[in-house]
Amino acid sequence: MSGATVAEMAEAPPDATRIAAEARDRVRFEEEALALSDQVFRVARHLAGSREEAEDLVQETYARAFRSWRSYQPGTNLRAWLLRILTNLNIDRGRRKQRAPQTTPLEANDYYLYDKLAESDGAATDEERVVERLSQDDIVTALAAVPHDFRDVIVLVDLGDFSYQDAASILDIPIGTVMSRLHRGRRILKRELADSVLEDVS
Amino acid sequence: MTQANQDPCAHCEEMMQPYLDHILTEAERVEAEHHLDDCDWCRRRYRFEESLRVYVRTTAVERMPPGLMEKLAQLRTTDPGPASV
Numbered sequence: 001m002s003g004a005t006v007a008e009m010a011e012a013p014p015d016a017t018r019i020a021a022e023a024r025d026r027v028r029f030e031e032e033a034l035a036l037s038d039q040v041f042r043v044a045r046h047l048a049g050s051r052e053e054a055e056d057l058v059q060e061t062y063a064r065a066f067r068s069w070r071s072y073q074p075g076t077n078l079r080a081w082l083l084r085i086l087t088n089l090n091i092d093r094g095r096r097k098q099r100a101p102q103t104t105p106l107e108a109n110d111y112y113l114y115d116k117l118a119e120s121d122g123a124a125t126d127e128e129r130v131v132e133r134l135s136q137d138d139i140v141t142a143l144a145a146v147p148h149d150f151r152d153v154i155v156l157v158d159l160g161d162f163s164y165q166d167a168a169s170i171l172d173i174p175i176g177t178v179m180s181r182l183h184r185g186r187r188i189l190k191r192e193l194a195d196s197v198l199e200d201v202s
Numbered sequence: 203m204t205q206a207n208q209d210p211c212a213h214c215e216e217m218m219q220p221y222l223d224h225i226l227t228e229a230e231r232v233e234a235e236h237h238l239d240d241c242d243w244c245r246r247r248y249r250f251e252e253s254l255r256v257y258v259r260t261t262a263v264e265r266m267p268p269g270l271m272e273k274l275a276q277l278r279t280t281d282p283g284p285a286s287v
Contacts, residue, residue: 027280034271037274038271041265045264051267055267058274059270059277066278066279067279111247114250127246127253128253131250131253136261139258139262158258159258179225183219
């Protein structure tokens with residue numbers, strides 16, 4: 001029950017009051033969603049294969065979000081809610097098909113990348129400098145080469161700062177799967193980075 | 203898992219990701235740190251992994267293309283009006 005007085009209710013029929021309140025909620029929802037668009041794009045950029053695809057995906061996501069705003073529960077994580085729409089759209093667009101389902105992706109041990117970088121550098125340098133031998137291009141290309149299932153988790157957790165729990169609900173997979181894909185995905189990413197560095201050298 | 207007959211550095215490598223994710227048990231964490239105290243070789247690789255994570259996160263960031271925000275605002279179903287806050 002609203003706290004409207006009898007006088008107010010006489011002025012504005014309950015329906016009109018409810019419609020006005022809903023309109024205000026809707027405006028607020030849209031403003032909150034738009035305020036997150038930069039963060040949504042940053043994650044979308046690496047879930048999608050290219051900047052252009054990411055831009056389309058973000059637009060589709062917002063169009064859908066604005067239409068189905070009523071299914072968002074105020075007070076819950078809006079960024080996660082938007083990313084859930086976005087990953088579903090991304091999968092619907094057939095990105096799932098691009099992955100070869102039964103092949104085992106190449107992963108190396110966790111120390112592999114450091115060993116390769118240090119090896120090709122000769123003199124042992126400090127760890128922070130070693131990392132800088134990787135260019136932005138190396139990183140973007142290596143990320144894109146990680147199979148979709150693994151990449152989604154890395155992008156949400158390591159780039160997007162989502163908790164395991166949020167990533168699990170965005171992707172609709174168990175939390176244990178998030179953790180194992182993250183673990184393997186990072187190894188695949190490092191393997192891809194090592195390969196790109198070795199290519200640069202040769 | 204029998205750790206006794208496993209190479210301690212290989213075992214430390216296995217613990218690296220969960221260590222940096224803070225999801226090891228207390229006993230495992232102590233075990234990893236005990237090894238790291240004595241092993242410069244593993245310590246370097248842990249530090250590298252930490253730097254790599256930060257580096258990937260910061261390097262992979264691409265800003266929103268110009269004009270996208272406007273396109274998104276046009277998708278709004280409501281008219282925020284001049285007084286919108």
